[in-house]
Amino acid sequence: MVALLLNGLHTTFSLAIFPFLVLGVAGGIVIGALPGLTATMGVAVLLPLTFGMESTRALVMLAGIYIGAIYGGSISAILLKTPGTPAAAATVLDGYELARKGEAAKALSISAIASFTGGIVSTVMLITISPILANFALRFGAPEYFALAVFGLSIIASISGKSPVKGLLAGMFGLLISTVGLDPVTSFPRFTFGEINLFNGFAIIPVLIGLFALAEAFVQMEKIFEPAQAVDTNFKHGMVSLKETISLLPVMIKSAFIGTFIGSIPGAGADIAAFVSYNEARRTSKKSKEFGTGCLEGIAAPEAGNNGVTGGAMVPLLTLGVPGDAVTAILLGALVIQGLQPGPLLFAKSPDIVYGLFSSLFVGNILMLIFGLLGVRLFCRVVELPKRIIIPVIVTLSMVGAYSMNNSIFDVWVCIAFGGIGYIMQKVEMPSSPIILAVILGPMAESNLRRAVLMYEGGYSFLWTRPITIVFLALALLSLYSSYKRAHAA
Amino acid sequence: MKKANYGIVLVFLLLSAFVIYQANTFEQTLIQDDYVGASFFPELLAWMTAGLALVLGWLNFRGKMDDDGRTLADLFPRRMLLALVGLGLVVAYVMLLEPLGFILATIALNAALLPLFGVRSPLVLALFPVIVSLSVYAVFYKILIVPLPEGLFYF
Numbered sequence: 001m002v003a004l005l006l007n008g009l010h011t012t013f014s015l016a017i018f019p020f021l022v023l024g025v026a027g028g029i030v031i032g033a034l035p036g037l038t039a040t041m042g043v044a045v046l047l048p049l050t051f052g053m054e055s056t057r058a059l060v061m062l063a064g065i066y067i068g069a070i071y072g073g074s075i076s077a078i079l080l081k082t083p084g085t086p087a088a089a090a091t092v093l094d095g096y097e098l099a100r101k102g103e104a105a106k107a108l109s110i111s112a113i114a115s116f117t118g119g120i121v122s123t124v125m126l127i128t129i130s131p132i133l134a135n136f137a138l139r140f141g142a143p144e145y146f147a148l149a150v151f152g153l154s155i156i157a158s159i160s161g162k163s164p165v166k167g168l169l170a171g172m173f174g175l176l177i178s179t180v181g182l183d184p185v186t187s188f189p190r191f192t193f194g195e196i197n198l199f200n201g202f203a204i205i206p207v208l209i210g211l212f213a214l215a216e217a218f219v220q221m222e223k224i225f226e227p228a229q230a231v232d233t234n235f236k237h238g239m240v241s242l243k244e245t246i247s248l249l250p251v252m253i254k255s256a257f258i259g260t261f262i263g264s265i266p267g268a269g270a271d272i273a274a275f276v277s278y279n280e281a282r283r284t285s286k287k288s289k290e291f292g293t294g295c296l297e298g299i300a301a302p303e304a305g306n307n308g309v310t311g312g313a314m315v316p317l318l319t320l321g322v323p324g325d326a327v328t329a330i331l332l333g334a335l336v337i338q339g340l341q342p343g344p345l346l347f348a349k350s351p352d353i354v355y356g357l358f359s360s361l362f363v364g365n366i367l368m369l370i371f372g373l374l375g376v377r378l379f380c381r382v383v384e385l386p387k388r389i390i391i392p393v394i395v396t397l398s399m400v401g402a403y404s405m406n407n408s409i410f411d412v413w414v415c416i417a418f419g420g421i422g423y424i425m426q427k428v429e430m431p432s433s434p435i436i437l438a439v440i441l442g443p444m445a446e447s448n449l450r451r452a453v454l455m456y457e458g459g460y461s462f463l464w465t466r467p468i469t470i471v472f473l474a475l476a477l478l479s480l481y482s483s484y485k486r487a488h489a490a
Numbered sequence: 491m492k493k494a495n496y497g498i499v500l501v502f503l504l505l506s507a508f509v510i511y512q513a514n515t516f517e518q519t520l521i522q523d524d525y526v527g528a529s530f531f532p533e534l535l536a537w538m539t540a541g542l543a544l545v546l547g548w549l550n551f552r553g554k555m556d557d558d559g560r561t562l563a564d565l566f567p568r569r570m571l572l573a574l575v576g577l578g579l580v581v582a583y584v585m586l587l588e589p590l591g592f593i594l595a596t597i598a599l600n601a602a603l604l605p606l607f608g609v610r611s612p613l614v615l616a617l618f619p620v621i622v623s624l625s626v627y628a629v630f631y632k633i634l635i636v637p638l639p640e641g642l643f644y645f
Contacts, residue, residue: 037634045634163555165546169502172539176509176532183528188516190528191509214580218573224607225569388607392600393622395580399587400626404636412584420577427565428494446531458525 004351005127008359011352017060020053021360024061025367028068029375033076035209035401038085039069039270040326047334055338056353060360062334066327067364070270070307071115071372078107078299079382080394082213082401086204087270087306089436090278092212093159094291094298101294104380105238110296111303112372113245114252118304119365121256122263122311126318127358133264133312134319140265142451143462147472148265149445152272154476155279156434157483161292164487166430174438175445177202184447185454197410206402206415207439211432213398214415215422217391224387239376244296251281251297252304259308264315269325270306271440277305283482311361317342318354491560492550499547506540509533575606591641592631596623 011017031042042065050058073088078095091111098107125133140148153171160167180191181201192198255277262273281301282291291298313324314331321343323329335342340350347354382390402415422432452462462469513529513536549555583599590598600619609615630636 031634034629037636045636165542165549165555166498169498169539169542169546172535172542173502173505175535176505176539179532179535183516186528188528190516190532191512218576221573221576221607222567222569224572388604388609389618391607392603392618395576395603396596396600396622396626399580399583400592400630400636400638403638404630407637409584409588409639412587416577416580416584419580423573428498429491430498449531450526453525 001127004355005359007352008355008357009363011056011356012060012359012363016054017057017356017360018363020057020061021064021364022367024064025068025364026371028065028070029072029075029368029371030068031065032069032072032074032084032088034072035076035082035084035213035397037069037401037404038205039066039073039087040330041405042066042069043327043330047330050334051337055340055350056356058334058338059331059353059357060364062331063357063360064364064367066331067119067307067310067361067368068371070310071112071119071303071368073306074111074115074299074303075108075375075379078111079104079379080213080390081216082394082398083208085270086208086436086440087274087309088302089208089212089271089433090159090274090302090306091299093278093302093433094293094295097292098294098296098299103238103294105376106240106296107294107299108376108379109373110240110245110248110299112369112376113240114248114255114300114303115307115372116365116369117249117252118256118259118307119310119368120362121253121304122260122308123358123361123365124311125257125260126311126314126361130264130315130319133261133315137264137266137316137324138320139468141466142448142455143466144468144472145268146445146448146452147463147469147476148268148272149441149448151472151476151479152276152441153438153445154479154483155275156437157480157487158279158282159275159292159431159433159437160483161431162429164483167434170425170430170432171434171438174435175442177207177435178439178442179446184443185450197408201443202414202439203405203411204436204439205405206411207418208436209398209401210415210418210420211422211425211435213394213401214419215426215432217394217398218419218423219426220387220391224391238380239373240296248296248300251285252300255281255301255304256308259305260312260315262305263309263312263324266316266322266324268444269313270309273309273312274302274306275437277301277308279479283479288486307365314357314361318346318357319343491555491558491565493562494565495546495550495555499543499550502539502543502546506536506543509536509539572606576603579603579606587639587641589641591643592638593623593627594641594643595639596626 031037043062070087073083073085074091077083077088077091078099081092081096083089083092095107156171157164182189182199258277259273262268278301281297282288285297313328316322316324317328323332402412425432456462509532513533516529579602583595586595597619600622604615631638
């Protein structure tokens with residue numbers, strides 16, 4: 001294996017491959033940072049460029065875009081409260097708060113380091129224990145997915161800020177929103193009122209941009225004539241210190257494991273991993289009260305978690321030929337286009353390509369760290385711009401971001417509506433993050449519950465007869481209990 | 491904040507009632523072996539929402555919610571008008587997006603937002619909207635090949 005990896009590294013650093021990896025990572029960061037452009041979209045948009053390329057070169061470039069885009073989402077999340085991708089929604093909670101305190105450089109640097117840690121740990125796991133992870137992921141059926149979604153939803157209480165009841169109400173609102181559209185089993189149109197655009201429900205991107213970016217823009221418009229907040233631009237002091245980084249290593253490594261595990265389960269992506277990692281970090285932290293106020297752990301955990309998914313999602317793709325998330329589904333297409341058949345035989349038939357990909361994930365993560373840290377100074381300039389200049393840019397990017405996912409004006413209206421809702425919610429101190437989590441997990445919870453009930457012919461015994469389901473439901477109860485204890489202590 | 495909390499309770503109770511009413515109109519489709527039906531999940535959520543809203547109301551009534559003493563006038567001050575005008579401009583922008591096309595509509599939006607935010611420099615007012623509009627157009631449309639509304643003038 002070592003010889004194959006060294007050979008892969010040799011291939012990655014060759015002149016024919018390396019520039020494409022650099023291009024992929026840099027392009028991915030830019031795409032991820034732009035609101036509305038997800039990693040999936042980035043890989044999909046640039047896929048046709050790889051059709052004429054040699055297999056390794058094509059895969060390396062697409063993998064680079066994937067790594068870069070998942071990290072890039074955190075840049076706009078931290079600086080503008082506009083998550084570039086849904087995977088960065090959890091990073092907003094503490095990243096934006098830290099940036100507001102004038103420590104944007106610290107937030108951005110820990111985000112880059114945590115993303116790097118998540119990416120490297122997940123790549124090591126991909127190389128070493130991928131067959132075990134893949135076999136475990138294959139044991140997931142509808143009941144397990146339902147239990148995983150319930151566990152994810154239990155996090156709502158943890159990200160609700162000062163008032164868990166208001167957070168839970170926001171979560172319920174998100175779950176109700178997720179029921180709009182065709183029923184997942186019978187295809188009966190629910191709450192669509194004859195509007196064809198609602199048949200697929202609300203798209204996550206316009207809701208996300210509306211609740212975070214546009215709502216914040218409206219809040220800032222209100223304060224436009226107030227004096228600007230001081231921003232720390234002394235980068236020697238602003239970057240995260242070595243001591244702080246070392247103290248955050250356990251959180252980052254734990255979150256990376258969580259991300260890899262979640263990524264290896266087909267259908268569970270970086271957004272879920274980020275929220276689960278955030279919740280776990282908060283549950284076990286000695287500084288749990290500081291979460292949501294600009295806490296470094298609150299940035300490191302979701303960032304390590306969401307980049308942990310990049311390696312995890314490759315596990316079922318490469319070992320079984322089953323994509324772990326939407327991006328790896330496109331990568332599966334890229335592999336097939338290149339004449340390769342993912343699955344156990346890929347390791348035997350094309351070890352050069354597989355280990356070339358593994359090596360490029362390593363090198364890609366290192367490049368992402370370099371670009372991330374070098375870019376801190378440049379990215380921070382955004383915070384220094386006056387509000388009267390930055391708000392029109394945020395509004396424009398929000399509109400384009402909402403439109404670009406489906407090229408739909410309807411999505412732009414959805415974005416504006418949720419911008420208004422988010423604005424009012426900020427006024428009455430209701431958190432918006434639970435809505436996002438619920439919109440992501442609601443369809444997963446409902447469709448898998450319905451499938452499980454069908455599998456058990458109307459019974460619910462799957463809730464207490466399947467080990468993985470029991471473990472996730474127990475974890476959900478534990479998560480709710482920890483949140484209750486924390487709220488009670490506060 | 492106390493009055494605002496009662497407002498939240500009312501809004502969520504009305505939402506729950508609406509969802510339950512609507513869910514009761516869902517018809518059974520040809521798929522007869524679906525044990526729970528299309529209305530099960532929304533109805534369950536609506537009842538839970540109503541329950542939580544009542545809990546919030548009760549906690550508020552008992553004074554157990556954080557009350558910072560802010561009144562409705564503090565929460566919704568006069569300067570909120572700025573945000574409302576901003577919202578109005580955004581709505582107008584979306585209405586103009588398809589007839590005018592992305593570039594012209596975006597120039598118009600930015601040219602309208604800047605004076606609202608107190609920008610008076612003629613140079614900034616003239617250049618900034620054009621630069622923002624063309625930069626976003628170049629990145630999304632030209633580089634990333636994301637189709638943007640073209641309008642009457644095809645740009």
